[in-house]
Amino acid sequence: MSATALIAGTGALPRLLAGVISGDWVLCEMEGFPSSVPGIEPVRFRVERLVPFLDGLVDRGIGRVIFAGAMRRPRLDPELFDARTATLVPRLLQAMQSGDDATLREVIAIFEDWDLEVVGADQIDPDLVPGPGVLTGNPTNADAADADRAAAIVAALGSVDIGQGAVVAQGLCLAVEALPGTDAMLEFAALHQGLRPNPDGARGVVFKAPKPGQDRRIDLPSIGPETVKRAAAAGLAGIAWEAGGVLLLDRAATLAEAEARGLFLWAR
Amino acid sequence: MSATALIAGTGALPRLLAGVISGDWVLCEMEGFPSSVPGIEPVRFRVERLVPFLDGLVDRGIGRVIFAGAMRRPRLDPELFDARTATLVPRLLQAMQSGDDATLREVIAIFEDWDLEVVGADQIDPDLVPGPGVLTGNPTNADAADADRAAAIVAALGSVDIGQGAVVAQGLCLAVEALPGTDAMLEFAALHQGLRPNPDGARGVVFKAPKPGQDRRIDLPSIGPETVKRAAAAGLAGIAWEAGGVLLLDRAATLAEAEARGLFLWAR
Numbered sequence: 001m002s003a004t005a006l007i008a009g010t011g012a013l014p015r016l017l018a019g020v021i022s023g024d025w026v027l028c029e030m031e032g033f034p035s036s037v038p039g040i041e042p043v044r045f046r047v048e049r050l051v052p053f054l055d056g057l058v059d060r061g062i063g064r065v066i067f068a069g070a071m072r073r074p075r076l077d078p079e080l081f082d083a084r085t086a087t088l089v090p091r092l093l094q095a096m097q098s099g100d101d102a103t104l105r106e107v108i109a110i111f112e113d114w115d116l117e118v119v120g121a122d123q124i125d126p127d128l129v130p131g132p133g134v135l136t137g138n139p140t141n142a143d144a145a146d147a148d149r150a151a152a153i154v155a156a157l158g159s160v161d162i163g164q165g166a167v168v169a170q171g172l173c174l175a176v177e178a179l180p181g182t183d184a185m186l187e188f189a190a191l192h193q194g195l196r197p198n199p200d201g202a203r204g205v206v207f208k209a210p211k212p213g214q215d216r217r218i219d220l221p222s223i224g225p226e227t228v229k230r231a232a233a234a235g236l237a238g239i240a241w242e243a244g245g246v247l248l249l250d251r252a253a254t255l256a257e258a259e260a261r262g263l264f265l266w267a268r
Numbered sequence: 269m270s271a272t273a274l275i276a277g278t279g280a281l282p283r284l285l286a287g288v289i290s291g292d293w294v295l296c297e298m299e300g301f302p303s304s305v306p307g308i309e310p311v312r313f314r315v316e317r318l319v320p321f322l323d324g325l326v327d328r329g330i331g332r333v334i335f336a337g338a339m340r341r342p343r344l345d346p347e348l349f350d351a352r353t354a355t356l357v358p359r360l361l362q363a364m365q366s367g368d369d370a371t372l373r374e375v376i377a378i379f380e381d382w383d384l385e386v387v388g389a390d391q392i393d394p395d396l397v398p399g400p401g402v403l404t405g406n407p408t409n410a411d412a413a414d415a416d417r418a419a420a421i422v423a424a425l426g427s428v429d430i431g432q433g434a435v436v437a438q439g440l441c442l443a444v445e446a447l448p449g450t451d452a453m454l455e456f457a458a459l460h461q462g463l464r465p466n467p468d469g470a471r472g473v474v475f476k477a478p479k480p481g482q483d484r485r486i487d488l489p490s491i492g493p494e495t496v497k498r499a500a501a502a503g504l505a506g507i508a509w510e511a512g513g514v515l516l517l518d519r520a521a522t523l524a525e526a527e528a529r530g531l532f533l534w535a536r
Contacts, residue, residue, distance in 0.1 A: 072465075073465055075465070075466070097439075152428050153425075153428045153430060156424050156425060156427050156428040157421075157424060157425070157444075159424050160420050160421045160424040162421060162441040162444070163441070163444070166446075167446075171365070172447050173430040173431070173446040173447055174446055174447050174448065175446050175448075176425075176430070176431070176444040176446050178434075178435075178441045178442055178443050178444050179440050179441055179442050179460070179463050180442065180443075180456070180459075180460040180463060184456070184459075184460060188448070188452070188456050191448075191452075192447070192448040192452060195447050195448060197340070197341055197343065198343065
């Protein structure tokens with residue numbers, strides 16, 4: 001089996017994967033964006049020198065690549081480009097202008113041009129991406145209706161390539177995810193939770209899903225203990241998500257947090 | 269000319285319209301939701317007694333109705349329904365389950381069943397709903413691109429019957445309007461304005477539009493001096509909106525505020 005490159009951004013996922021990857025592997029980080037993986041010296045790369053980096057991976061016998069964790073678009077320094085990476089720029093710029101999904105698809109395509117197989121986190125650890133089922137708690141019919149409505153909203157947002165989440169209570173949309181992310185959305189929902197028409201009615205659901213048509217090997221939305229804490233602070237009844245399309249980070253801690261706070265966790 | 273009923277909710281619009289309606293008119297308010305129109309004793313109504321209210325309007329010689337200002341969905345007390353209003357409940361409930369637009373369309377249809385003509389605010393004062401043009405400032409090409417992207421997002425949100433606004437900076441969506449409204453969205457954008465990738469690049473645009481297919485006689489989105497203040501606090505370059513589809517409340521004060529803070533106002 002060939003070796004694996006873990007291209008690590010921020011967040012808990014790179015650390016979780018580092019603990020379970022089998023076989024030889026190397027940690028890679030974008031310069032200026034250190035990952036949370038402790039105790040391993042990373043290979044650092046810059047987008048401006050992507051071709052030498054890819055050549056280097058192949059030279060090390062890497063055959064498989066996993067992208068894990070959040071990466072922001074770096075600012076590019078025109079003086080740092082090598083000649084071969086420069087020829088990729090038109091391809092990347094065109095993709096970037098079509099949105100995040102297009103950018104990620106193009107990045108995957110470039111890695112594949114080097115015969116590197118790009119795999120998703122679920123191929124390393126299937127437990128990270130739960131299939132259908134209620135993991136804890138008891139969603140009511142009203143919760144299911146709120147989850148349905150939130151799922152429709154997230155699907156509509158996906159068509160314009162933004163957001164992977166929404167908060168719905170009693171059929172009304174309290175918050176929608178945008179660039180600031182899930183935690184910011186839940187903070188906003190907490191601030192405005194008093195808008196629920198019936199204070200004794202359904203408390204509401206946060207729903208997460210990948211964008212329609214998104215390549216599921218990169219940038220799956222994720223849920224973890226912090227999501228549960230913030231959903232509880234927003235007074236919600238639970239967290240629902242698209243089964244097979246969302247990373248459950250730190251399953252034990254997330255379940256414990258949800259049980260302690262009386263929230264349901266539901267992969268639909 | 270028959271008399272007019274101004275069905276007034278909260279916000280500045282009812283007061284503005286009260287100053288310019290010609291001919292005889294009466295002020296109507298939903299019980300528990302006082303309007304901002306000073307010095308006039310309103311006719312108060314409850315949804316549970318809608319039929320007697322409609323009969324009363326006809327008896328007073330009302331032929332024209334304007335809905336103005338924000339109204340929340342009231343909580344309904346089953347004991348207060350009269351028999352005839354009760355027969356309308358299935359119609360209203362079915363519409364309410366299909367979202368706000370459907371509810372408003374059904375409310376209009378019910379008023380029309382009583383031969384009451386429902387008119388929009390622009391029929392009272394065309395200046396309230398500006399046609400195409402830049403009212404102040406100079407939107408750049410980058411601002412136009414941000415406004416285009418925001419318009420696409422708002423259109424997508426409209427398909428699931430939520431939101432009438434979005435904030436986009438440098439092509440990235442910082443915030444999306446949901447139930448808490450425009451001011452809350454701009455506050456959220458202000459909180460997260462540091463996410464703009466290029467601090468020296470385009471500052472971003474808030475865009476507002478009615479929902480696609482929305483009946484433009486009720487519930488048009490609106491812009492006023494407060495919108496300008498909050499857009500400025502979020503560091504935005506200006507405010508853009510769909511020409512003919514957004515109420516400009518208090519035009520003089522809004523323009524003065526925008527000029528003082530260097531924001532553009534653009535009906536597209």
